[in-house]
Amino acid sequence: MTQVCSLPSSTADVNNDMYNNKCLPKGIHVVGADKKSASKVGGMFTNEEPEAPWGYLFIQHFAAEKFDKILEEGNWEGDFIPKCFIHRTIGYKRKANGKGVVKEEKPSVSGLVFLQGKTEDLKNFLQKNFPRYHLVNNCMTGEPASIKNSVMKPFMKVMESEPERVTFLRDPFVKFAREHVKLRVLTGIMAGQEGYVVRILRDRQLVMDLGGYAVAISNVHNEDFEIAE
Structure with missing residues (x-):
């Protein structure tokens, strides 16, 4: 079940390794951290064909x-119809007559809808067909959020296969830049994604930017990282 919560006051455990006066998270393998260098494999995640970004709305x-x-x-x-992504959680409720249960699917995060397309295309589509709905702004830019497809693809994979790993945080992503070193994941399903490793709910999790929204991905402590700053 996807959760929505505020970040607890405690953050990631840190070790004695420093980068730009910030401590690197404890228990995370950071490639080249001892040399404070950028990755020797930089650029390996940019080979895929560019695809339209994503925006989102709450309805x-x-x-x-x-x-x-x-x-x-x-x-x-109009000719443009955006691709839509809504993650659903399957649940069961008792029938009205009290005999047996019935399966039901509900959005994991109430009202959250992702739409694929360039911002102007999405705005025009909504204005013509759903004038009551509007794209959510990125809180850091004040403009409609635009999420790269290269970020959405692994996020959707995790949501579809292991949704329990995903936690939506109420805190804006920019909050985590103050005390944490930005890292890039080198291995696993989230390879190529950047964010901050933060201790949440007794687990070191990758907090990444999803259109200004802070989203935490758990179970990343066995992955390799590199410094992305």
């Missing part, structure tokens, strides 16, 4: 539950 819970189906079935103005 009413019940509307979000079926928004992707509405996009598929509707007759919309």
Whole structure:
């Protein structure tokens, strides 16, 4: 189950290794940290073809539950129809008659809908077809959030295969830059992603930027990292 919470006051355990007057997280393997150097494998994650970025919006819970189906079935103005991603959690509830249970799917994060497309294309599509809905702004730029597809792809993979690893934080991503060294993941499903390793709920997690939104990915302590600053 995806969680939404504020970050506890405690942060990641740190060791004695320093970079730019910041301590590197304890228990994390950082390649080349002793030399304070950039990765020797930089650029290895930029070979894929560029694809359209993603924006997102928050809409009413019940509307979000079926928004992707509405996009598929509707007759919309204009040629552009964005791809939609809504992660759902499967649950069970007792039938009204009290006999047995029925399966139901609900958005893991209430009202959260991701749409793929350039910002102007998404804005025009919403204005023409859903004038009540608006893209969420990146709190750091004040402009509609634009998430690179190279960031969304691994995020969606984790959400679909291991959603329990994902925690949405109420704190903005920029908060974590003050005391933590930005790292890049070199191994595993999140390879190529950048963020800060922070201790959350007794676990060292990768806090990454998702359009200004801070999202924590757990179970990364066995991965290799490099300094990304």
